[in-house]
Amino acid sequence: MPMYEFLCQACRKRFEAFQHLEERVHRPPCPRCGSARRVEHLISSFYAKTSRKA
Numbered sequence: 001m002p003m004y005e006f007l008c009q010a011c012r013k014r015f016e017a018f019q020h021l022e023e024r025v026h027r028p029p030c031p032r033c034g035s036a037r038r039v040e041h042l043i044s045s046f047y048a049k050t051s052r053k054a
């Protein structure tokens with residue numbers, strides 16, 4: 001099962017989670033604040049995310 005890296009935009013927590021490919025549409029809840037709404041997927045899109053509009 002592959003491990004993916006995520007970043008919670010709400011509290012800036014980076015964390016890793018195992019996910020099946022078919023579960024990639026679901027965001028795992030942040031281990032710090034418990035919210036999944038602001039969780040960003042951090043693989044090849046990492047650099048694009050860093051240049052996002054604030």
Ligand SMILES: [Zn+2]
Nearest residue numbers: 008011030033
């Ligand atoms: Zn969080």
